[in-house]
Amino acid sequence: xxxxxxxxxxxxxxxxxxxxxxxxxxxxxxxxxxxxxxxxxxxxxxxxxxxxxxxxxxxxxxxxxxxxxxxxxxxxxxxxxxxxxxxxxxxxxxxxxxxxxxxxxxxxxxxxxxxxxxxxxxxxxxxxxxxxxxxxxxxxxxxxxxxxxxxxxxxxxxxxxxxxxxxxxxxxxxxxxxxxxxxxxxxxxxxxxxxxxxxxxxxxxxxxxxxxxxxxxxxxxxxxxxxxxxxxxxxxxxxxxxxxxxxxxxxxxxxxxxxxxxxxxxxxxxxxxxxxxxxxxxxxxxxxxxxxxxxxxxxxxxxxxxxxxxxxxxxxxxxxxxxxxxxxxxxxxxxxxxxxxxxxxxxxxxxxxxxxxxxxxxxxxxx
Amino acid sequence: xxxxxxxxxxxxxxxxxxxxxxxxxxxxxxxxxxxxxxxxxxxxxxxxxxxxxxxxxxxxxxxxxxxxxxxxxxxxxxxxxxxxxxxxxxxxxxxxxxxxxxxxxxxxxxxxxxxxxxxxxxxxxxxxxxxxxxxxxxxxxxxxxxxxxxxxxxxxxxxxxxxxxxxxxxxxxxxxxxxxxxxxxxxxxxxxxxxxxxxxxxxxxxxxxxxxxxxxxxxxxxxxxxxxxxxxxxxxxxxxxxxxxxxxxxxxxxxxxxxxxxxxxxxxxxxxxxxxxxxxxxxxxxxxxxxxxxxxxxxxxxxxxxxxxxxxxxxxxxxxxxxxxxxxxxxxxxxxxxxxxxxxxxxxxxxxxxxxxxxxxxxxxxx
Numbered sequence: 001x002x003x004x005x006x007x008x009x010x011x012x013x014x015x016x017x018x019x020x021x022x023x024x025x026x027x028x029x030x031x032x033x034x035x036x037x038x039x040x041x042x043x044x045x046x047x048x049x050x051x052x053x054x055x056x057x058x059x060x061x062x063x064x065x066x067x068x069x070x071x072x073x074x075x076x077x078x079x080x081x082x083x084x085x086x087x088x089x090x091x092x093x094x095x096x097x098x099x100x101x102x103x104x105x106x107x108x109x110x111x112x113x114x115x116x117x118x119x120x121x122x123x124x125x126x127x128x129x130x131x132x133x134x135x136x137x138x139x140x141x142x143x144x145x146x147x148x149x150x151x152x153x154x155x156x157x158x159x160x161x162x163x164x165x166x167x168x169x170x171x172x173x174x175x176x177x178x179x180x181x182x183x184x185x186x187x188x189x190x191x192x193x194x195x196x197x198x199x200x201x202x203x204x205x206x207x208x209x210x211x212x213x214x215x216x217x218x219x220x221x222x223x224x225x226x227x228x229x230x231x232x233x234x235x236x237x238x239x240x241x242x243x244x245x246x247x248x249x250x251x252x253x254x255x256x257x258x259x260x261x262x263x264x265x266x267x268x269x270x271x272x273x274x275x276x277x278x279x280x281x282x283x284x285x286x287x288x289x290x291x292x293x294x295x296x297x298x299x300x301x302x303x304x305x306x307x308x309x310x311x312x313x314x315x316x317x318x319x320x321x322x323x324x325x326x327x328x329x330x331x332x333x334x335x336x337x338x339x340x341x342x343x344x345x346x347x348x349x350x351x352x353x354x355x356x357x358x359x360x361x362x363x364x365x366x367x
Numbered sequence: 368x369x370x371x372x373x374x375x376x377x378x379x380x381x382x383x384x385x386x387x388x389x390x391x392x393x394x395x396x397x398x399x400x401x402x403x404x405x406x407x408x409x410x411x412x413x414x415x416x417x418x419x420x421x422x423x424x425x426x427x428x429x430x431x432x433x434x435x436x437x438x439x440x441x442x443x444x445x446x447x448x449x450x451x452x453x454x455x456x457x458x459x460x461x462x463x464x465x466x467x468x469x470x471x472x473x474x475x476x477x478x479x480x481x482x483x484x485x486x487x488x489x490x491x492x493x494x495x496x497x498x499x500x501x502x503x504x505x506x507x508x509x510x511x512x513x514x515x516x517x518x519x520x521x522x523x524x525x526x527x528x529x530x531x532x533x534x535x536x537x538x539x540x541x542x543x544x545x546x547x548x549x550x551x552x553x554x555x556x557x558x559x560x561x562x563x564x565x566x567x568x569x570x571x572x573x574x575x576x577x578x579x580x581x582x583x584x585x586x587x588x589x590x591x592x593x594x595x596x597x598x599x600x601x602x603x604x605x606x607x608x609x610x611x612x613x614x615x616x617x618x619x620x621x622x623x624x625x626x627x628x629x630x631x632x633x634x635x636x637x638x639x640x641x642x643x644x645x646x647x648x649x650x651x652x653x654x655x656x657x658x659x660x661x662x663x664x665x666x667x668x669x670x671x672x673x674x675x676x677x678x679x680x681x682x683x684x685x686x687x688x689x690x691x692x693x694x695x696x697x698x699x700x701x702x703x704x705x706x707x708x709x710x711x712x713x714x715x716x717x718x719x720x721x722x723x724x725x726x727x728x729x730x731x732x733x734x
Contacts (some may be wrong), residue, residue, distance in 0.1 A: 253648075
């Protein structure tokens, strides 16, 4: 089998009706896209991703075409090493290619990807991941709605001001009760918190029994992170979504800068499996990110034992596949106990109706 | 597909004609065996290993039968996690099962295992790995013979006495010239060298430009290993073949106890891939072991970029498959440039003539 080309469809941007304006808001609109890697045997690797990442893949592909087209899509190691080393592809773009190559492998062998990876389980808990809301009341409303749907855990993306965040955490904990796991994600690179703020918030999260404290300080502050990890007694420090290369973890792990390793969003399945191995050897969990970003990290979660949660945006329709009705054939959801279940289709198992997709496509790039 | 059972054949022990008696000798005889994992679809996982390890697998299998038989052989994660956690299987026995499950996966998908792992390359250099010889002259003879066959590197298993080892290293370096890579493996757990000896030998290996210094101190001496790794300027410290669990590497890597991570012999492909990932994140190579032990580590080497050498016993017939003529259908060898090439058969690609094997089988265990 040989790779023959790439087609990228960038969908129309869609406003996110659930996103109020706050200082540390997530983007008010989202533009999804799809990358389709073709082969001479008719099998296609189909990857749902952000339109910008898909277009970046198209640009980089054109420059490195001779090292991709004609190669066997199963030879991920050989292809990706050249693109990383000789062409300096960013890990998040290489990740989209990697998802596509795994999708092709799964389809070639007629198996979901997690089973090619050596399945460990058939379902995993999900946590509901909020956007940056404007009021405590709205956070409470979203958390209670998630709880009612069956979520056993909710991650809050707060205001980004320590006093306000502390007040909101108290309010949400009081509203949802003690049994729900809560996480706080400050998106701290470049980061809203000073060291002093991070320690103050950490003490409150300890008191409230939060499950993890995500990106509490910039990834460059190794001393601060190591001290915070040691200081937090109940809440676990989770780092770092904002690395550019898995090797940034070498020094962070050596210096004990976290309790839980993160698997950065849009890093490939190959990279995530490496980080999971690194975490396992170091007696930690590796929890991947997947904020409305499809299904790739779910395969990693189902293949390994040292991870607890899949990330799913709440409320439904917020940044996720519901923004483009009819396009995504296999929208993710939880069962009444809060679990997402293994995909059953071959490959990534994330079908896209390309006829519907073309109707809302703003730009198509054939490389 | 479901796993249905295990059959183990322990071959007759064979004397190793190449092994002279020395204080730190390897075993004077070798007893190989084969483990055959059967499935309900007729595909068999066939693993060449030491007879003792195969019989240990049979014993442990019987106790944990309910967690293995009936399981899908592709679900390596689920099967192996239970056996490791609930039944405390040693990594070297779990490794044999893991090889068998990968062999089944490769045969099911009609591909050599390294291609399921995402191939990086099609060949890799081998080093010739000696036994413990009794005289400098014999070491020189074996090294020159290896050089003539095309080996670009030779690993010496020395006497285990620092003064004698130093003398022998000088003599071998002088005989083979400066272009051949040389390694010294002291098998130091529990270990022949004191700290003082290890530093003395390390200084000589630096002077002689050896490639690596393997297991120079016991794995438990983290301070000594970190100091030695820092002290050695040219020769690279390689640790540790004698770990029982990949998680022993956490503290060794954190404390910088090596330049090169080892992949312990008979650890599974799954474990070796995890160690390779750990090494990659930490900017190191992971070099697996495979002393006459079949072909499993070759698949890992072909799947990754951060490793240089496959281990192959010298002279031919020494501990390797040539001890049982006619049994092994795909004996490993190097080309004239010193490379071993990728297996082409599906699975591990290491065929055994079971009719021939039964003729020299001492004991068969059907679990």
